[in-house]
Amino acid sequence: MSSAGHDSPATDRLWSVEEHLEDVLTTIRPLEPIELQLLDAQGCVLVEDVMVPLSLPPFDNSSMDGYAVRVADVAGASEEFPAVLDVLGDVAAGAADPLQVGPGQAARIMTGAPLPPGAETVVPVEWTDGGLGEGPVRGMPARSLAPQGATGQVRVYRPAPARAHVRDKGSDVRAGALALKAGTVLGPPQIALLAAIGRGRVTGRPRPRVVVLSTGSELVQPGEQLEGGQIYDSNSFALTAAARDAGAIAYRVGAVADDADTLRSTIEDQLVRADLMVTSGGVSVGAYDVVKEALSHVGDEDEPGGGVEFRKLAMQPGKPQGFGTVGPDHIPLLALPGNPVSSYVSFELFVRPAIRTLMGLQDVHRPTTRARLAADEPLTSPKGRRQFLRGTYADGEVRPVGGSGSHLIAALAQADALIVVPEDTESVASGAEVEVILLG
Amino acid sequence: MSSAGHDSPATDRLWSVEEHLEDVLTTIRPLEPIELQLLDAQGCVLVEDVMVPLSLPPFDNSSMDGYAVRVADVAGASEEFPAVLDVLGDVAAGAADPLQVGPGQAARIMTGAPLPPGAETVVPVEWTDGGLGEGPVRGMPARSLAPQGATGQVRVYRPAPARAHVRDKGSDVRAGALALKAGTVLGPPQIALLAAIGRGRVTGRPRPRVVVLSTGSELVQPGEQLEGGQIYDSNSFALTAAARDAGAIAYRVGAVADDADTLRSTIEDQLVRADLMVTSGGVSVGAYDVVKEALSHVGDEDEPGGGVEFRKLAMQPGKPQGFGTVGPDHIPLLALPGNPVSSYVSFELFVRPAIRTLMGLQDVHRPTTRARLAADEPLTSPKGRRQFLRGTYADGEVRPVGGSGSHLIAALAQADALIVVPEDTESVASGAEVEVILLG
Known part of the structure; x- marks a missing residue:
């Protein structure tokens, strides 16, 4: 449930990264399977055990x-x-x-x-x-x-x-054998087999449709002229690209001004083509953080079970986050913070697994590894917050790029990894082993 | 140049995998760069050094x-x-x-x-x-x-x-600095930076358009009824999916009957939307292997420099291969063998690098690794042929799936790796170290 105005005490506690992620992943359910044309099923998860109807060769x-x-x-x-x-x-x-x-x-x-x-x-x-x-x-x-x-x-x-x-006849596979079992992710060789046994359509989970919008009256479309106090909207582009990269069909709505009514009606308009909605900005403690206000009643107010909850996470960047469902069909919505680095890191940690859960994939997370930190000076991190620093990884070694500022988008574009500094660690010396999330 | 009828002595020698690949990769040139909308540039290679026009923050x-x-x-x-x-x-x-x-x-x-x-x-x-x-x-x-x-x-x-x-102001990047250098592959963080500095368009190499067609009078569309002697067309589906997976925009034309005129006119029709053409079947020594015949004169016969050469490669599967250019614009064409496994292995070895070369990527090959062979019996391989067996790879160990038959499509659908047995090796014992191509 939303908390317009003052934060309620219930949502004022710090949530751990795991608690927030668990809330997201236990709320979101894989999309209902549909019949897919064979080539539309590429990258999708099969939900039927496909049997071989005729021996190969026939x-x-x-x-x-x-x-x-x-x-x-x-x-x-x-x-x-x-x-x-x-x-x-x-x-x-x-x-x-x-x-x-x-x-x-x-x-x-x-x-x-x-x-x-x-x-x-x-x-x-x-x-x-x-x-x-x-x-x-x-x-x-x-x-x-x-x-x-x-x-x-x-x-x-x-x-x-x-x-x-x-x-x-039958030396490849025999009629009645199991060709592919439910849960198989359909790549080119699996599509080859399905075609070879005559299946032009299969039942699988479709790619989720993700609607991306950024909020902020300061945002201007790239290519236009900046006036005083304005910046270019980068989050809606980055999140749309990242959603596609995760396997979704993504729709970029672009930037919405900081006005609760406009935002609410935009979200209501977009619900019809969304399996998941992602917003950026407007989730912190400012007087113009209208996402909280707007999302308290989207769609039918009499419909139970919906609502977006805003919370603070024990992480940096990405402390303010919102999650819940909107509209009569309870479409899941993740409200990410507006700083570009916060928004991107939040996508990787929470939205990517959400998209891959919608797809029915088992493997929803980025791979992680352990690496030796190669840094000119020790990394510092605030106590009680899990920090995700940008880095470049190669051959078992990770090197930080840029600082911890959540506006450092140029450094983000050089990074291929996130360095994880745990909540109870305030300093990491060069040479120490750290956990690394590989973004590549 | 084509060799309809009897093979000419010049093309009758065995080509090594490397020789054929080198011919493909030195003939194919990266596509000419065009101006791309930012989100259309996802996954593409930037060809300009992008400078920062205004400091961030501004x-x-x-x-x-x-x-x-x-x-x-x-x-x-x-x-x-x-x-x-x-x-x-x-x-x-x-x-x-x-x-x-x-x-x-x-x-x-x-x-x-x-x-x-x-x-x-x-x-x-x-x-x-x-x-x-x-x-x-x-x-x-x-x-x-x-x-x-x-x-x-x-x-x-x-x-x-x-x-x-x-x-x-300028604490992220300063006006005049290099944002991204030419050659950068544009993922979500790079798109974020480009948007943030106001670039709604960039100059990059577009995704190649790949036309896929399979040949064979025995081929039937999946979902239709098989008559005697017919099989389902699987290659055009697998190759289309694989081309998309490699980064291309792929058009599946489907199966063309073994008739040189039909094939030639189909190819001529498709040239207008092709940066690369891929055929399967009709490249061996049979009397109905019309791809050779058809491709000897596609488009303007007076136009010099074109033509497809057919050759035998020292590999298994995938011995017969064709490569050259067709039509007045010299569109590159790879003619793959028709057996499903031969066709797929040939795609991985030759077509995928060709697509990624058209994109201007540096990294055109699948990753390889060394692995310990875990097999119930020694692998055997014909002398003088490099063999690519299907396998599953995990934790430094690779296990063969299915046999060496190039019609074993069911086993291919279980594989995530190719086991490479060199030309001079006729037997590999379980426990030996082998080279593995990772398909994942």
């Missing part, structure tokens, strides 16, 4: 371009004493009713084409004269340019055992 | 919600003996012409608002009575709900040194 087929023959007809064949067989014609890939191969006969066969009835094995074209009568060949001439070889006689120079160069 | 501003005052007026202030100052009004973020603060005066100021002329420092609201006359407060009431505090008098309970809670 029929015995040749793994080579060559001639389909009977084993006895080529037994003992050599360059000196080739087997000479009558060529019935071609079996191309996709051929519906292949030829019947009898004794002394051969069918010219292409890779992937069904093994014709009567044939027991395949001799590659390189083991034959290609029907040209001029000794071993290296390949077949294109049929449109050189029709010869598909009729007449072929000389085979080597024997072949039964089912040589034949891919057996 | 003006001295408050890092807290509080009161802007003169240092002398709050020197010696305490809870017992507060400084009592006349409040002139509010300085909100975005305020165009702030108040002038004289001796004995204070202006209520919000985070990010410009430090008003005459003021020397900022006392946070928590160090004051918020103008309410009832002792220390925890924050400001929202202005719309409680206008008090912006006028009348404020009691300040603690002194503040000069420029406390003030972010100096």
